[in-house]
Amino acid sequence: MWFGESEANVRDVFDKARAAAPCVLFFDELDSVARARGGHGDSGASDRVINQLLTEMDGMTVKKNVFIIGATNRPDVLDPAIMRPGRLDQLLYIPLPDKASRVAILRANFRKSPLAADIDIDQVAAATHGFSGADLSGICQRACKMAIRESINKEIQLE
Secondary structure (H helix, E strand, O other): OOOOHHHHHHHHHHHHHHHHOOEEEEEOOHHHOOEOOOOOOOOOHHHHHHHHHHHHHHOOOHHHOEEEEEOOOOHHHEOHHHHOOOOOOOOOOOOOOOHHHHHHHHHHHHOOOOOOOOOOHHHHHHHOOOOOHHHHHHHHHHHHHHHHHHHHHHHHHHO
């Protein structure tokens, strides 16, 4: 990537958002582009990207009808300037799912998959305390793949 290209990309995203207004700009894993400035050892490239991001955010007003949302699981590493009033100044914490929510997530993930009679979703939910929705989805996907592999192996053995 050439010098200044990342900053130009930030400008381009905001220009497109202004042109498409009303719209929402959603930055997933905001900590990857808005980490606290200084000490990265990347000759200031990250700092320049953050500075451009802040400049663009400051250029957004209510009249522009562009709403900016950022998501992170590491709010502690964000540059403090990103959380100042007029930027991303409201923090919404979404906790890990409780047991009832984990049951609902597991059921939703397995809704199109046949489950063995001995599978107790309540027991799985109880054993997955501290898991996120993404963690649970990963478990379900892996279980489905393992079941398919086991089924294929049984068919091969029958032949």
